Amino acid sequence: xxxxxxxxxxxxxxxxxxxxxxxxxxxxxxxxxxxxxxxxxxxxxxxxxxxxxxxxxxxxxxxxxxxxxxxxxxxxxxxxxxxxxxxxxxxxxxxxxxxxxxxxxxxxxxxxxxx
Amino acid sequence: xxxxxxxxxxxxxxxxxxxxxxxxxxxxxxxxxxxxxxxxxxxxxxxxxxxxxxxxxxxxxxxxxxxxxxxxxxxxxxxxxxxxxxxxxxxxxxxxxxxxxxxxxxxxxxxxx
Numbered sequence: 238x239x240x241x242x243x244x245x246x247x248x249x250x251x252x253x254x255x256x257x258x259x260x261x262x263x264x265x266x267x268x269x270x271x272x273x274x275x276x277x278x279x280x281x282x283x284x285x286x287x288x289x290x291x292x293x294x295x296x297x298x299x300x301x302x303x304x305x306x307x308x309x310x311x312x313x314x315x316x317x318x319x320x321x322x323x324x325x326x327x328x329x330x331x332x333x334x335x336x337x338x339x340x341x342x343x344x345x346x347x348x349x350x351x352x
Numbered sequence: 353x354x355x356x357x358x359x360x361x362x363x364x365x366x367x368x369x370x371x372x373x374x375x376x377x378x379x380x381x382x383x384x385x386x387x388x389x390x391x392x393x394x395x396x397x398x399x400x401x402x403x404x405x406x407x408x409x410x411x412x413x414x415x416x417x418x419x420x421x422x423x424x425x426x427x428x429x430x431x432x433x434x435x436x437x438x439x440x441x442x443x444x445x446x447x448x449x450x451x452x453x454x455x456x457x458x459x460x461x462x463x464x465x
Contacts, residue, residue, distance in 0.1 A: 241395075268450060268451045270451065270453065272455075277457065278457060279358075279441065279455050279456055279457035279458050280396070280441060280443075280455035280458070281455070282452070282453055282454070282455075285451040285452065285453075286451070287450075287451050293451065293452075295452070296454075327395055327396065329396075331450070331451075333450035333451075336447055336448075336450055337384065337403065337447060337450065338383075338384045338444075338445025338446060338447065338450040338453070339384075339445075339450070340386060340398040340401055341386075341388075341396075341398070341453065343388075343395035343396045343397065344395055345394065345395045346394075346395050
C-alpha cells in the first residue's frame with residue numbers, strides 16, 4: 238500500500254530536549270515536505286526536499302533541521318524545542334513530472350507538545 | 353510572495369444544501385491549484401486539482417474551476433452530506449519550484465442532518 242508514515246504519532250517533551258520525528262514514504266517520490274498545522278494559521282511549510290541531499294527552507298524554518306540521506310526518509314529534527322513549537326506536524330511526499338507541481342500524499346500527523 | 357486566501361469558517365449547512373467555499377490566490381509564477389480535505393484525526397488527502405487556466409477539477413461531487421482572470425479556485429458541491437463534514441484546504445504549487453507549496457488557513461465545514 239502506498240503510504241507516508243510518521244513516528245511517533247504523539248510526543249510530549251520538555252523545553253530543550255532534542256527530538257526527531259521520522260518520516261518515510263514507499264512511493265519513490267522525489268519531493269518531500271514538512272508542515273505544521275496551527276489553529277487559525279492553516280498549514281505552513283517548514284522545509285522541503287527535492288531529492289537526496291537537496292533541501293530548502295519553507296515559510297517557517299526557524300528552530301528546525303532536516304536531512305535527506307535516503308530518498309524514502311526525511312526526518313525532522315528539533316535540536317532545542319520550545320513551547321511555541323507545540324503543534325501538529327505533517328510529512329508529505331509528491332512526485333513531480335517534468336517540474337509540474339503534483340498532488341501531495343500526507344502522513345497521519347505527529348502531535349507534539351513541548352512543556 | 354505567494355498566498356492563498358480562503359473564506360473564513362466555520363461553515364454550517366443542512367444536509368442537501370449547496371456548498372461554496374471561496375479561494376483566491378496570488379502567485380509569483382504560474383501555479384497549479386489543489387483542494388485537500390482533512391477528516392477528523394487524519395492527514396490531508398487530495399480532493400481535486402487543476403493545472404492550467406479554465407481547467408475544472410472534480411471528485412466525489414465536488415468541483416472547482418481554475419479562473420486565471422479572477423485568480424480564484426472556488427470549491428462547490430450541489431448537495432452536501434453529513435459525511436462531507438471536514439476541514440477543506442485550498443493550496444497552490446508553482447511550476448518554477450515544484451517543492452514549494454502554499455496553503456490557505458482551512459475552512460471547517462459541518463453538515464447537520
